[in-house]
Amino acid sequence: MRVVIAEDLVLLRDGIARALAAHGIEVVGCVGDAGALVEAVASLRPDAAIVDVRMPPTFTDEGARATLLLRERFPDLGVLVLSHAIDPQLALELAARAPRGFGYLLKDRVIDVAAFVDTVRAVASRQTVIDPEVVDRGLAARRTPLAQLSGRELEVLRELARGQSNAAIAGTLFLSERTVEAHLRSIFLKLDLPPDTDSNRRVRAALTWLAEQP
CATH class of the missing domain: 3.40.50.2300 (Response regulator)
Known part of the structure; x- marks a missing residue:
């Protein structure tokens, strides 16, 4: 050998x-x-x-x-x-x-x-x-929640966690607002964040992102 x-x-x-x-x-x-x-x-x-x-x-x-x-x-x-x-x-x-x-x-x-x-x-x-x-x-x-997200979805979630609106996210990532909305729907679904009256999905998604940052 x-x-x-x-x-x-x-x-x-x-x-x-x-x-x-x-x-x-x-x-x-x-x-x-x-x-x-x-x-x-x-x-x-x-x-x-x-x-x-x-x-x-x-x-x-x-x-x-x-x-x-x-x-x-x-x-x-x-x-x-x-x-x-x-x-x-x-x-x-x-x-x-x-x-x-x-x-x-x-x-x-x-x-x-x-x-x-x-x-x-x-x-x-x-x-x-x-x-x-x-x-x-x-x-x-x-096993972490964010592991399910695609690279683009992680980028969208990162901007959301920074407090950006859909329009601002679209401008930062050079996407259309409709595309951003589609990514957010997918993110909410993958993170198991259905619409409800008790909490805001955007806030909960942002907290999930922040919890996994070093």
């Missing part, structure tokens, strides 16, 4: 390489940025790549974008993504493109070398492995 490692922290990269080698896995390439990762995979054709989410030059999502590219160009490549932060949405997006042969682990939770090596082997053999903490966080997020 042959693996390429993409990690900008040299000590961590070398540590991963030594751990894999000690368990009989051949490390054919070690790189420090996303561009070099893509080049290494194209030329070396490994069975799997271990990819840090954040790499030079901006340390934001270079590894994630490289992963999407690799999954498209090399569908048989197993990819194990390592991240410092819990990002269920990113894990879901990366896995949704091609769930087989994909893994997502939190660096801080990798405390057993043998288990880590087993995960690398599993991903290379076309299995899917996602850190349970990421799964739990993602399921919790999906």
Whole structure:
């Protein structure tokens, strides 16, 4: 089994390489940025790549974008993504493109070398492995009321929570008032806010938005 490692922290990269080698896995390439990762995979054709989410030059999502590219160009490549932060949405997006042969682990939770090596082997053999903490966080997020709303509906609700009228929302989002009204009807329905005489749906919807903001 042959693996390429993409990690900008040299000590961590070398540590991963030594751990894999000690368990009989051949490390054919070690790189420090996303561009070099893509080049290494194209030329070396490994069975799997271990990819840090954040790499030079901006340390934001270079590894994630490289992963999407690799999954498209090399569908048989197993990819194990390592991240410092819990990002269920990113894990879901990366896995949704091609769930087989994909893994997502939190660096801080990798405390057993043998288990880590087993995960690398599993991903290379076309299995899917996602850190349970990421799964739990993602399921919790999906249970929130706002998770049902579309991106545009969230924008409309955000403006409503700021106290904007339908006309003002339409102007801010470059929509017609009729479209805003349609989005609001959908929002009220999804948030289970039927018309009644005791409370204002707009206020209750705004409170739902505010309750879920960090």
